[in-house]
Amino acid sequence: MRSLGLAGQTIMLAAKSMGLDSCPMDGFDYEAVGKIIHLPEDHLIGYMIAVGKGTKDAWPRPGQLSASEVILENGFGG
Template sequence: MEVFQAIKQRRAVKHYHADAEMPAEDFDKIMSAVILSPTSYNIQHWRFVRVTDKEQRNKVKSAAWGQAQVADASELVILCADINAWNDRPERYVINSPQETQDMLLPMMDAFYNGKEQIQRDEAMRSCGIAAQTMMLAAKELGYDTCPMVGFDREELARLIRLPQGYVIAMMIAIGTAEKSAHPRGGQLPLNEVLAENYF
């Protein structure tokens, strides 16, 4: 599938064939693409929780106010982020760079994030958003549909997945074989309403 076609066809699908299974190689292919997503300073904030246990899926479904796709989709991935990844052995993120690049980037990284909690959180959430789009387009390329979700009790979900201190939950994505197509787009704003040139 062409990239533009995948972008156009990707929709938030709510209804999935509950008995459809995703081959392991397809899941691995999707996730191998996801971890190529760009992150600031190559920090790779994202951490992914794949929920495979049926009982756990049902608990997560309850935390998501009963939304069927949580339990019915072939795969459910919770996208989390380590807010403090910038300060967790940062030399890992530049290890393959020339020494002069490492010597420049490591102090820059510290100066950019240190003591700036809002920027740390914003950056982690941005990284998850980029990874989410990669995940959905890679899934579409392989013939799967997806549903990005933010409708859930964050505290309960954090408890269920044992979210570590210093981490946030960005969203979760259901991936599977659609049982029913998504509704037509609700109302696409025209490009000239959302695109400005040089300034608003």
């Protein structure tokens, strides 16, 4: 589970490089989906990623921080 985010982001970046879009989701019934996909007893679902051809552009996402606000080099000191 520790590496789920890395794996998901890699899948989403790979999808983009193949001309596809994607959307991660975890707001679903894990047990019901597990039954549908015949999830083995010793497996867990972390989240799902829908991958496919986008039908329209993503809408603008205001309020995101700039890279310089979230990337630190050599610690917090000024």
